[in-house]
Amino acid sequence: MATEQTAITRATFDEVILPIYAPAEFIPVKGKGSRVWDQQGKEYVDFAGGIAVTALGHCHPALVDALKTQGETLWHTSNVFTNEPALRLGRKLIDATFAERVLFMNSGTEANETAFKLARHYACVRHSPFKTKIIAFHNAFHGRSLFTVSVGGQPKYSDGFGLNRRISSMFLSTICTQ
Template structure:
């Protein structure tokens, strides 16, 4: 069957507006479309393809497990899930793991767990959830309401209640909002969709202290910032603050759908049999691939390489900006970077994305004012240089089109 981009408009729900080209094959940090054109991938499937496309270790894990066992109901457990959970608890603060299929599902589980803990330990009055403006936590109705972007949550009728927001990095506003009625605080330790906003260290520590003071659980949404993305296995490790619950997905499966919620044994004990579940969550196929991805990423040399690659990105982006003067700063950490546009180009991040696509570079935006890069953690230096050469041509095209 011959399909093209036009087929999308014929058969798909119009909640997406994909690019005109259709990718068909990828190897490492290069992708080819239906016409055979080659692209450098700085998008990484939105921070998902942590080891690039078709990494040999992941292909091997997929083929090996694909010949053994794909799916079981959670009436049974399975070896890949147990091995992955064991490795995750050994590498983090956590003692217990719950597997799901996505970041939204992991966050849904975390929020339900936090409400359950508060109800059972303190009573019905302790139900408030605090999150931060411009945050993003998924597209289920619960998680999209907790996410602080009205554009994503408005227009679907009455929202879940007892959810409040304040500005990220505003400790005074947060302190005014939290109380003994707060059951949980959900935050990204590096805001992604909201514009690649790094946390002030004093803010993160202050949030942790106030959560302790008011017996509120601190949930870190590491769906985008986790699995090596910042140069630490998880971003909390570079902030000297430990959450009570952590969620992870995106890069966890290296491209295969999987999510997880991590927490302590004491907190986890409140999700007794039957209180929550997932048909596909923890299936052996996803866990086998994720286990291999986790093994590759959780390596000192790989994590050190992320920091080295960040330095190269920043150096080359500074060179581009010195010529064209379009960014105020390069935000973020590791290989989750955002080029914040200056006043002259405010609101035009998608123009830069489209120009990049025309130059055969795949990248992202984070709102209307930030161009975002989230490439493979093992992207070769030559691909970084080639990709940024293409990005420079894209920047020139936007500047010269004025």
């Protein structure tokens, strides 16, 4: 069925996207550095930075060039293969830090999920399979996977999923005062 071409507005979001979050009332259509512009050309400072994804700003020429070059060379290979840029970056990170090895992830959710699983595995192997309690910050956000929402201490993300009750959340101020 063909869809008639209509104007895209913020109301379009409410019609076509599942409401798991509520975006701003304006739609950014371009960005440069720390600024974005909406459909009417109004300029905004992007204080969210794409929730840290664009912490270096929008459309930096060096990043755009690197993305274009890689996009014209090789796209995604999954973990079935490796690729030269990943190996070069891994070497640079090891040389510049304490790390002996690196693990690349595609999102903060995936990185946090892996960190939680590693912590659980370490506790089970080193101490006991029953050592499963996790202490997390109240009102934290670690991602949208089942495990990461269960650790965040935010009922609006975790209610209704029957999550692990061995997770305790505490306020940051409680930890800082002890």
